[in-house]
Amino acid sequence: MTPSGPAGPGEHVTGGLVAVHAHPDDETLSTGALLAAFADAGRPVTVVTATRGERGEVIGHRLAHLQGDGPALAAHRETELAAALTALGVADHAFVDRLAPASSGRYEDSGMVWTGSARAGLGAEVPAGAFVGVPVDEAAERLARLLRRRRPDVVATYDPEGGYGHPDHVRAHQVTMRALELTTGPAWSPVVLWRRAGRTETAAAAAALEAHGPWPEGLTLTDPAGETAALVVTDEAVQLAVDVRPLRDQVVGALRAHATQVQAVTPIDGDVRLLGAFALSNRLLQPLLPHEGYEVVAGDPGAVEWPAPVHRRRTGSDGGPSTRR
Ligand SMILES: [Zn+2]
Numbered sequence: 085m086t087p088s089g090p091a092g093p094g095e096h097v098t099g100g101l102v103a104v105h106a107h108p109d110d111e112t113l114s115t116g117a118l119l120a121a122f123a124d125a126g127r128p129v130t131v132v133t134a135t136r137g138e139r140g141e142v143i144g145h146r147l148a149h150l151q152g153d154g155p156a157l158a159a160h161r162e163t164e165l166a167a168a169l170t171a172l173g174v175a176d177h178a179f180v181d182r183l184a185p186a187s188s189g190r191y192e193d194s195g196m197v198w199t200g201s202a203r204a205g206l207g208a209e210v211p212a213g214a215f216v217g218v219p220v221d222e223a224a225e226r227l228a229r230l231l232r233r234r235r236p237d238v239v240a241t242y243d244p245e246g247g248y249g250h251p252d253h254v255r256a257h258q259v260t261m262r263a264l265e266l267t268t269g270p271a272w273s274p275v276v277l278w279r280r281a282g283r284t285e286t287a288a289a290a291a292a293l294e295a296h297g298p299w300p301e302g303l304t305l306t307d308p309a310g311e312t313a314a315l316v317v318t319d320e321a322v323q324l325a326v327d328v329r330p331l332r333d334q335v336v337g338a339l340r341a342h343a344t345q346v347q348a349v350t351p352i353d354g355d356v357r358l359l360g361a362f363a364l365s366n367r368l369l370q371p372l373l374p375h376e377g378y379e380v381v382a383g384d385p386g387a388v389e390w391p392a393p394v395h396r397r398r399t400g401s402d403g404g405p406s407t408r409r
Pocket of ligand 1: 253
């Protein structure tokens with residue numbers, strides 16, 4: 085792998101990690117530990133975000149006036165994103181619509197509706213400027229230019245269902261995979277990761293939440309036996325896992341930076357099943373899992389020098405599981 089130092093804005097660096105996300109907060113919620121692990125190891129890290137989350141709900145009274153005011157909410161969430169990236173140690177960030185050739189308009193949050201306790205879908209109306217209305221190839225070509233220049237060792241994004249079905253997450257997945265199709269070949273073929281979570285750890289952490297109450301009024305507990313998000317898969321399907329424990333402070337700091345989107349961020353000590361809890365605007369309490377899991381969908385993970393908290397989980401040819409750094 086190409087040796088390279090820490091990434092700074094505008095520096096020409098290669099290697100390391102590029103993570104592609106839909107909205108501010110997703111980089112932390114979905115890949116926060118992976119980002120912090122690479123950043124801690126002094127490896128180049130770039131976060132790419134498709135939209136500014138301007139159609140989301142706003143938590144708290146103080147900034148409630150921002151809800152429904154797209155441009156103002158976008159501007160505020162850019163500052164929250166910047167603070168979260170600082171907490172994670174990430175110095176390099178780009179919005180897809182600002183990648184060359186820069187879009188004349190912005191790629192905007194498409195909005196979503198809950199279709200279940202852990203599933204979302206597109207609302208009845210697709211707003212003008214919505215990211216889901218942008219042709220996949222248009223956004224993919226912008227991202228492809230960044231990938232050709234950055235040549236990361238690892239590219240991380242969501243699974244085909246966007247983790248839980250948010251239309252912008254699904255589109256971010258499609259744009260990332262298309263950009264990889266346009267750029268990878270014999271000269272460069274990164275390890276491609278989709279965020280996943282193992283069923284056993286997810287259920288155990290959800291069950292453990294109840295023991296750590298009482299929780300602030302208005303928050304509800306996840307039903308451990310209830311519907312799970314699309315990213316939750318069989319334990320064996322999680323092929324790579326980041327140990328979140330040594331990175332918890334960074335992740336908690338980044339979660340707190342997203343105050344209009346994440347509430348009740350609470351570190352929990354002394355329970356192997358979870359490291360903390362938080363809730364989004366749906367007021368459903370979620371555990372901070374001890375591991376951040378990934379499915380390896382392309383590339384050779386054996387060719388990457390992984391930061392210490394990242395562990396590969398392999399199923400050996402003898403059928404027995406083995407663990408290797
Ligand atoms: Zn999102």
